[in-house]
Amino acid sequence: MTTATQAVKSETDWTKRPLAELIQWIVNEHHSFLEAALPRLRQKLLDATRLDCGRNTHLLREITQVLITMSTGLHEHLMKEESVLFPYVVSLEKALAHGKPRPYTPFGKMSSPISLMEDEHKDVHSALARMRALSNHLVLHEHWEPALREFLSGLDSLEKDINQHTHLEDNILYPRARDLDGQFK
Numbered sequence: 206m207t208t209a210t211q212a213v214k215s216e217t218d219w220t221k222r223p224l225a226e227l228i229q230w231i232v233n234e235h236h237s238f239l240e241a242a243l244p245r246l247r248q249k250l251l252d253a254t255r256l257d258c259g260r261n262t263h264l265l266r267e268i269t270q271v272l273i274t275m276s277t278g279l280h281e282h283l284m285k286e287e288s289v290l291f292p293y294v295v296s297l298e299k300a301l302a303h304g305k306p307r308p309y310t311p312f313g314k315m316s317s318p319i320s321l322m323e324d325e326h327k328d329v330h331s332a333l334a335r336m337r338a339l340s341n342h343l344v345l346h347e348h349w350e351p352a353l354r355e356f357l358s359g360l361d362s363l364e365k366d367i368n369q370h371t372h373l374e375d376n377i378l379y380p381r382a383r384d385l386d387g388q389f390k
């Protein structure tokens with residue numbers, strides 16, 4: 206996607222566009238970002254740990270643990286959205302537009318998987334806050350500082366993107382999907 210297209214898309218009023226279009230935007234923009242950013246951040250943390258010479262061993266070990274757990278959880282979260290929930294929301298929107306009955310769902314009420322996704326977003330935000338808090342206690346030293354800055358700037362970018370991503374899902378996509386679900390008898 207070109208920069209110009211990105212600028213137009215990021216200014217889109219997603220409360221008014223079809224959900225299928227919003228979902229496509231979330232997957233292309235935010236899910237793709239995460240898939241590339243998480244391994245990159247892990248590498249930056251490995252580099253920082255290698256150069257640390259044992260001064261922050263305990264903190265770096267804990268940050269690594271939080272990052273690995275968060276990445277694994279996020280990977281499964283994205284899979285659930287892309288393979289189960291998002292296709293169902295798209296099929297619901299299509300059915301309503303064509304006056305068709307509610308499509309079959311293997312997970313019962315729509316509110317259950319949505320609540321699960323919302324809870325998982327909270328876990329991600331807690332993990333980010335934990336990594337931020339731990340990072341604030343790291344002791345700097347001359348040789349290690351550039352590697353730390355690389356890691357912290359990667360963490361910043363990740364946090365910004367996740368905030369935007371979860372805002373689109375928690376405040377726009379999922380409330381609209383619940384509303385859509387409620388329109389079927």
Ligand SMILES: [Fe+2]
Nearest residue numbers: 231283286374
């Ligand atoms: Fe997502």
Ligand SMILES: [Fe+2]
Nearest residue numbers: 282286322374
């Ligand atoms: Fe999500």
